[in-house]
Amino acid sequence: MLDVRRLRLLRELSIRGTIAGVAQALAYSPSAVSQQLALLERESGATLLRRSGRNVLLTPEAERLVAHTTRILTVLEEAESELSSSDGATSGTVRIAAFQSALLTIVPTALAAMRRNHPDVRVEVVHREPGAALAETWAREVDLVIAEEYPAHSAPHHDGLIRDELTEDRIHLAVPEGAAIASVADAAELPWTMEPAGTASRHFAEQLCRRAGFEPDVRYVTADLHAQLGLIASGAAVGLLPGLIWSASTAPVARVPIDGENTRRLFTAHRRGSHGNQALAAVRAELGAAVRGEPELPPVG
Template sequence: MLDVRRLRLLRELAHRGTIVAVADALAFTPSAVSQQLGVLEREAGVPLLERTGRSVTLTPAGEHLVRHAEAVLERLEQATAELAAARHGPAGPLRIGAFPTATRAIVPAALAILATRHPALEPMVSEIDPAAVADALRAGDLDVALVHEYDFVPAPAAPGIATAPLCGEVTYLASADSGDTTTTDDLRVLRRRRHSPWITATPGTLCHTMTVRACQAAGFQPRIRHRIDDFTTVLALVAAGQGVALVPQLGIVDPPADVHLTRLPIHRRTRIAHRRGAAIHPAVAAITDALRAAVPDHLIAD
């Protein structure tokens, strides 16, 4: 009989790529991970890993077993959710991840709703970039999270993770002069900024990738001067004449008077993410309902 805990380690190795990364994520030592994977290979009766020096890759049999592991872990998550629903209503710790603008604009109102409807829940919020959410959910560090995607940066399907739509918002070009119109239906307005310095988020984030790809779609590579993740700081730098930037609607709060905003045909969509099979868990269902009730009226309903 295959041990589900060892199947989880194999699944994480398939997604994270190294034994050290699996050990860090799941609070094991690398030697313990290696030992458990060795036991799994003996249980399976066929080689699951191919070791070359320090690198480890999955054999075809290992990859096939990971696909089965995904299905098994989803069913176990669903069973856990059904048992929780049978035992009691939403109660206990609930670990929520969210990106900064959602943490400010949506999460506080959702927590207030949650406190009224389900006072036995103990929500704990952590800010996290959407790119790191799938790993955190699979590792059990989070129960639910808000993620986003842009028109130019669609989110790839993450194994073991399910998402549901929450809301959408538009994106603006922020500049320190009024040379642009207040709205546009195409990206030609970006091309007029091809010689301007640009302010983007830090590399590796979806916001950074969105800016680069939008500029490329307009026919140029942006000349990046500053890399800032906080949109309030981005707008302050724009007002100081340090460059132009693309800012989603939720990132625009009391912008400086010197900042001019041009609405663009670029949208950002926010989704609710959780482990596959967990949608009916009372706590996950409760925070999902609260988040939907907390979406500001000026955002695009999904």
């Protein structure tokens, strides 16, 4: 019978691409990973890996085995979730990945509710951009991701992840207080602050400026939205900022409505196999209550 732990190593190799990447992710030594994969080849009786220079490539047989492994891991996670809830207690660890504005607003409110209503659940949180966080959830590095989608810019889809809508978040043009700016077009000659190239928010901002008839003069690039607020408040720039960031700031910055599609969609995603996990369900419920502004009541009993 094939060893599940070795099968997981093969799946990790399909995700990470290198033996060193697998070793780092799972706290193994590279030699230990190689030895276990060699044993898996002997167990399966098939050639699973082939060398290409310094890289290791999966054979078609290995790819088929990875697909089976994903299904096996999902079933095992479903079994773990069922067993964890069999005594009615809500406990365990839930690992969350979230982007900055969610970390500044939704997550702290949900964590306070978890401590109050579910004290036996340990919640761990890491800051990740949505694209990377979705991949990490699929790869089982975290259990739940809070992600975003900007207009005309869909977040990556991963097989086996269940998405739940959280809320919609309106985007505004942020300008220095008192500035005579009434539209994006009015800011054509001004310096801009945006997130790094390749991010969904940057793509949205650039396209909005281009539809208004100009190429933005992006002088200040940072993924830190509080830094962007500071730049705008100082008069150094203008920018496009989502609504959540305003509730976590008192910076002297004015909001100018923008035309057309002007909301980003916030959602959570978790693996199908963990759907029945009570601790995860509690976290999802508290996140939903946080965006609605409603306290989630502790369970009766």
